[in-house]
Amino acid sequence: MASVLYMSMSLDGFIAGPNERMDNGLGDGGERLHEWIFRGGVDVDTDGVEAATAAIRRAGSVNGRIMDEAMSTGAVVAGRGTFEPAGGWRGDHHDGVPIYIVAREEPGIDVSEWPLVTYVPDVRVAMARAKEEAGDRDVLVHGAGVTRLALAAGVLDELELHVVPVLLGEGRRLFDGLPSGQIELERTRILEGEDGVTHLHYRVRGERDATDSDRPD
Secondary structure: OOEEEEEEEEOOOEEEOOOOEOOEOOOOOHHHHHOOOOOOOOOHHHHOHHHHHHHHHHOOOHHHHHHHHHHOOOEEEEEHHHHOOOHHHHHOOOOOOOEEEEOOOOOOOOOOOOOOEEEEOOHHHHHHHHHHHHOOOOEEEEOHHHHHHHHHHOOOOEEEEEEEOOOOOOOEEOOOOOOOOEEEEEEEEEEEOHHHOEEEEEEEEEEEOOOOOOOOO
C-alpha cells in the first residue's frame, strides 16, 4: 500500500500550458500531455473520457498497463486546483472510491450531492484517511499543489511520471515551490510506452540536507 502520484509532464517539466483557468484547466496546449491516454479509436468528445480510458486499458499495451495500475487504486487524494477545473469528475473518479480534496477554503463547486468527496484542510489527515479507506490498495495522488504539500509533509511514497516527448516552454511546472532541502528518490522502473511516452517510477526515500554525505540504508 502506497500513496502514488500519477502525472504526465513535458520533457522540460511542465504539467500544464500557459493561461490556465477554470475553462482551460490544462492551459494552452496542455492536452498534448495526455494524448497517450486517449488512443485506440475512441472519440473523447463524443464517447467521453471514461470510454477513452477504458479503450486504452483494453489494448494490452504498456500505456494500458499504466492506466490499469492507476485505476486499480482504492482512494484518491487531490488538490482543489485539479479537482474543481475538472468538474469534480462528476463526483466519482473511478469505481466509486473515496476522494479527498486538500483545501483550506470552502469548495468552489457544489459537492453536496457527491458522497464520495470530502474536503480536508490538512494533507497528512487526507492521506491517512485515504490509506485507511484504500485498505490493501494504493492511493492515487493528483495535482501539483498537493504533491508539493505531501512531499514536504513526508506523506508521498512514490511517483509515476509519464514523460511526453514535447517541450512546452512555459506553463506550470510540477516541482516549482518545493521547500528547501534535498529529497532523495530511488528509481524503481522505466517503461517505454507507445506514442513516445516514457513512464518513470520512483520511490521517495526521504529528505536530507544537501551537505550530508551519502549513507548506506
